[in-house]
Amino acid sequence: MARRTRDMGTEGGEAAEEAEWVAALRSGDEASYVALMQRFGPRLLSLARSILGNEAEAQDCVQEAFIQAFKKVGGFEGRSPLWPWVRRIAVNACLGRIRARHRQAEATLEAWQPEFDADGCRLGLEPRQLPAADELLASDRVRAAVRAAVRALPEIHRTVLILRDFEELSTGEVAELLGLEPGAIRVRLHRARAALKKQLEPAFGGKGM
Amino acid sequence: MASADRSLGPMITCREFEDFLGDYLEGRLAWGARWRFRLHMWMCPECRRYLRSFRRSLELGRRVFAEPDESVPSEVPPELLRAVLAAVRTPDDGDT
Known part of the structure; x- marks a missing residue:
C-alpha cells in the first residue's frame, strides 16, 4: 500500500489516468472525490496518526485536509502527482494541530x-x-x-x-x-x-x- | 576509544564523530572531514558498533512505517467521507 501510493504518477499510463482524475476533481465530480479519499485516505490516516499519536485527531486532520484539497483543486496545476500535493495539505493540517498544543519539553x-x-x-x-x-x-x-x-x-x-x-x-x-x-x-x-x-x-x- | 588530543593531528573524538554523523549519512562531509570520520570509525570499535546499531534502528523504522499501521482502518471511515462531501457541498464565504 505505502509503496504503491508513493509511486503513483511515475509511469506514463498512470500519469494520463491521473490527468483525467484531476480534470474530474476540478469539475466538482463527487465520484472522483470519493475515489481520491478511498485511494489516499488510509495512507493519510496512518501518516497523520504517526505524526499526532492520536487516532481521533488524525481523522480530524485528514477530514480537514480533504476538504481543503477539494476546495483548492481548481488551483492544482497537475505539474506534480496528486499524492505529494494531498500529503502536503494533510501534513500542514497536522502541523496546525501541533502548533496549537502546548509544546512538549525537549x-x-x-x-x-x-x-x-x-x-x-x-x-x-x-x-x-x-x-x-x-x-x-x-x-x-x-x-x-x-x-x-x-x-x-x-x-x-x-x-x-x-x-x-x-x-x-x-x-x-x-x-x-x-x-x-x-x-x-x-x-x-x-x-x-x-x-x-x-x-x-x-x-x-x-x-x- | 582512548582519549584523543585534537592537537595531535587528524584523530577526532567519539563526540566529534557523533557531531559528524548526520552529515556523513547525508554525504555532506567535505573530503577532509570524511577522511577523519572514517579513520575514527576504523580505529574505534565502539563507534563502529554504534553506527551499525544506528543504521539498523533506522532500517527498522523505515520498514515498520512503510507498512500500514494495523490499528488504522484499511478503509476510510464512512462518516469521514460523508462529512467531507457535506462540507464541500456547502460553499463558505471564501468560495462565493
Missing part, C-alpha cells in the same frame, strides 16, 4: 542522546553481535516497540523523522513544510534518530524483548 530527548566522558569518549557498550533486521522484524514486540519509540519522541522531532526518513522527503522539502532552516532540520533529525536508536537498544541486545 528534556525527554536528552535522556536518549549518546553520552561521552570528559575526553569525548563514548560511554556505554554497544552489542558485539547485532540481530539481522529480518530477525528483529519477525517479532511483533519489536515492531510494536519501533512504533512506540517513534510515538514517544517530541512532536517536532517525530515529524521530522517521519517526513525525512520514512516518507523520504528531502531535507529542503521538510524545512519548507515546517518553516525551519535546513540546518535546524538536520539537528532535529539527528537527535530523533539517536533517540530512536537508544530506545531500541533492548531489542538489539536481546534484553527486555
